[in-house]
Amino acid sequence: MKALILKSITNLEQNNEPLVLTRVPDPVPSDHEILIKVSVCGVCHTELDEIEGRTPPSFFPVIPGHQVIGNVEASGKKVKYLKRGDRVGVAWIFSSCGICRYCLGGNENLCPEFKATGRDANGGYAEYMTVPEDYTYKIPDIFTDSQAAPLLCAGAVGYRSVKLTGLQNGQNIGLTGFGASGHIVLQIIKYQFPDSKIFVFARSENERAFALELGATWVGDSDYDPPELLDSIIDTTPVWKTVLDALKNLKSGGRLVINAIRKEEIDKNYLLNIDYSRHLWMEKEIKSVANVTRADVAKFLGIASEIPIIPEVQVYKLEEANIALTELKNRKIRGAKVLVPG
Ligand SMILES: [Zn+2]
Numbered sequence: 001m002k003a004l005i006l007k008s009i010t011n012l013e014q015n016n017e018p019l020v021l022t023r024v025p026d027p028v029p030s031d032h033e034i035l036i037k038v039s040v041c042g043v044c045h046t047e048l049d050e051i052e053g054r055t056p057p058s059f060f061p062v063i064p065g066h067q068v069i070g071n072v073e074a075s076g077k078k079v080k081y082l083k084r085g086d087r088v089g090v091a092w093i094f095s096s097c098g099i100c101r102y103c104l105g106g107n108e109n110l111c112p113e114f115k116a117t118g119r120d121a122n123g124g125y126a127e128y129m130t131v132p133e134d135y136t137y138k139i140p141d142i143f144t145d146s147q148a149a150p151l152l153c154a155g156a157v158g159y160r161s162v163k164l165t166g167l168q169n170g171q172n173i174g175l176t177g178f179g180a181s182g183h184i185v186l187q188i189i190k191y192q193f194p195d196s197k198i199f200v201f202a203r204s205e206n207e208r209a210f211a212l213e214l215g216a217t218w219v220g221d222s223d224y225d226p227p228e229l230l231d232s233i234i235d236t237t238p239v240w241k242t243v244l245d246a247l248k249n250l251k252s253g254g255r256l257v258i259n260a261i262r263k264e265e266i267d268k269n270y271l272l273n274i275d276y277s278r279h280l281w282m283e284k285e286i287k288s289v290a291n292v293t294r295a296d297v298a299k300f301l302g303i304a305s306e307i308p309i310i311p312e313v314q315v316y317k318l319e320e321a322n323i324a325l326t327e328l329k330n331r332k333i334r335g336a337k338v339l340v341p342g
């Protein structure tokens with residue numbers, strides 16, 4: 001089959017063709033796995049983190065891609081529910097051990113054996129991939145393949161970040177940064193917590209205008225003070241300054257949830273400005289979001305089909321993956337990018 005492989009960690013400033021198009025043997029499903037014929041794979045910012053080594057793959061060469069939609073082509077001997085032709089999705093969680101205290105407690109995202117699709121197992125930048133049957137999702141009929149793919153990552157993680165804020169209907173919430181995940185998160189909050197006010201902090205005027213269009217109560221630049229203190233804030237930016245800005249804007253007992261797989265080193269010194277009484281005192285909390293559980297993905301797909309959230313997509317051929325990744329790196333973003341093999 002055709003696949004794009006990453007052979008080693010590389011710097012995208014110097015190398016704009018990090019992935020190599022090649023032919024590899026078709027994967028063969030083991031007993032509990034299915035073989036999927038990939039119809040679409042979303043391109044995610046996390047692929048840049050894998051390529052540049054901020055969240056490095058556990059083996060090379062690896063096939064990236066963790067927002068996969070396709071149809072079952074073949075099944076291992078012990079596959080129970082899926083049959084040939086069924087449409088399924090694969091998300092960031094590829095597998096977990098199933099027996100540790102995290103898995104048993106519904107926090108399989110924290111499992112020490114957590115494997116990420118396209119990082120610790122081959123992913124969807126290919127014509128075919130294999131995945132355990134239990135780690136696939138039924139896709140609501142309302143979505144085309146291309147519309148569904150981008151929901152599998154930013155949307156599902158966004159849903160988890162809202163869940164981790166512990167928000168109650170009527171409490172107010174801030175969103176720092178308003179990229180692809182922010183658009184979705186705002187819509188989730190409006191749906192789940194219709195009486196909550198949403199305050200959006202974004203650097204670009206376009207983003208602020210879009211946030212208002214989607215129903216934000218207030219918008220401001222990333223270091224503006226909101227008109228009132230907030231019960232919780234979700235930070236999706238890669239920088240540190242926003243962390244202190246957010247902590248300052250929280251109410252007593254408020255919680256900041258950081259939804260970023262890695263923060264960049266560039267402005268880390270800003271943290272030296274931390275003032276205990278202003279930023280942390282009165283039981284303010286900071287929590288990060290790590291990975292997703294299967295329940296998060298399934299729950300979010302249901303919510304997204306009810307709202308509905310229909311992502312705008314920009315389609316590339318599989319062969320154009322390096323172009324899509326370079327554009328993502330340079331923030332040339334018009335809707336979510338997806339790859340279509342064949
Ligand atoms: Zn992703």
Ligand SMILES: [Zn+2]
Nearest residue numbers: 097100103111
């Ligand atoms: Zn486990």
